[in-house]
Amino acid sequence: MRSKRVLLDCRLSRERNRLGLPSFSDYLDLIESGTNPEAAARFIDLVTTHYTYFLRERRQFDFLRTTAFPELEASRPRRTWNILCAGCSTGEECYTVSMIVEDYRRGRNLPPVRVTGIDVSEPALEEARRAVYPATRVDKVPPRWLTSYFTREGDGFAVVDSIRRHVSFARANLSDPEALRRRYDLILCRNVIIYFDEPTRERVLDTLHRHLALSSYLILGHAEIVRDRKRFAYRGDSIYQKRSEETHS
Numbered sequence: 001m002r003s004k005r006v007l008l009d010c011r012l013s014r015e016r017n018r019l020g021l022p023s024f025s026d027y028l029d030l031i032e033s034g035t036n037p038e039a040a041a042r043f044i045d046l047v048t049t050h051y052t053y054f055l056r057e058r059r060q061f062d063f064l065r066t067t068a069f070p071e072l073e074a075s076r077p078r079r080t081w082n083i084l085c086a087g088c089s090t091g092e093e094c095y096t097v098s099m100i101v102e103d104y105r106r107g108r109n110l111p112p113v114r115v116t117g118i119d120v121s122e123p124a125l126e127e128a129r130r131a132v133y134p135a136t137r138v139d140k141v142p143p144r145w146l147t148s149y150f151t152r153e154g155d156g157f158a159v160v161d162s163i164r165r166h167v168s169f170a171r172a173n174l175s176d177p178e179a180l181r182r183r184y185d186l187i188l189c190r191n192v193i194i195y196f197d198e199p200t201r202e203r204v205l206d207t208l209h210r211h212l213a214l215s216s217y218l219i220l221g222h223a224e225i226v227r228d229r230k231r232f233a234y235r236g237d238s239i240y241q242k243r244s245e246e247t248h249s
């Protein structure tokens with residue numbers, strides 16, 4: 001906890017110096033005043049953690065292949081599958097989903113699949129849209145994927161168009177109850193709500209529940225749990241299935 005505090009202090013001090021502000025309260029006044037959107041966006045970026053990697057929690061992706069996708073194939077054979085990655089960071093999670101879909105599609109007649117990544121951090125989203133990753137960020141990617149789904153671009157690895165074209169990104173703040181527009185057939189919200197206080201976490205889970213289709217899955221990070229089992233049934237590995245349309249009053 002202390003090391004996190006030191007890290008945050010260090011990041012914010014550097015930014016305060018960059019802006020030429022004499023004290024932290026001047027810095028916070030500037031952020032709260034709303035007069036400098038660029039500084040506000042950088043503040044959000046500095047206080048959030050963007051750690052992510054391709055195929056993170058691989059067993060959850062196995063679950064998509066063995067359970068979630070076959071169920072969608074049976075229940076929604078023709079309508080577009082809408083998948084949300086909430087708190088998608090620099091894009092690896094969305095592209096992993098798109099690669100798993102592409103593998104699954106082989107030999108099958110699937111409907112279009114749309115993967116939407118949202119995040120509160122614009123710099124993280126810029127990186128996600130660029131879709132070029134240094135070698136150190138693709139070291140957990142299986143060799144077959146590296147040859148099929150990436151091309152070399154300078155020192156980096158670029159995600160190929162056939163994977164990118166199913167994925168789009170938008171800036172949204174999950175703690176805003178109006179952040180989402182549509183209903184999703186699958187939601188991944190992994191390693192995001194762990195950083196929220198209890199009321200925010202409940203509000204975000206409410207929003208995700210509302211925007212998830214009945215019987216569809218919500219996939220959380222391994223340290224994150226849903227207590228309300230009336231609305232979500234637990235399926236193991238931090239995966240929950242929506243079982244009712246009820247919402248909290």
Ligand SMILES: C[S@@+](CC[C@H](N)C(=O)[O-])C[C@H]1O[C@@H](n2cnc3c(N)ncnc32)[C@H](O)[C@@H]1O
Binds near residue numbers: 056093175191
């Ligand atoms: C640790 S990363 C997790 C990335 C990915 N989901 C994974 O599990 O690998 C958390 C991401 O959530 C984003 N985030 C934090 N608070 C958010 C909010 N209120 N709305 C949207 N995104 C948020 C951060 O900007 C960050 O990119």
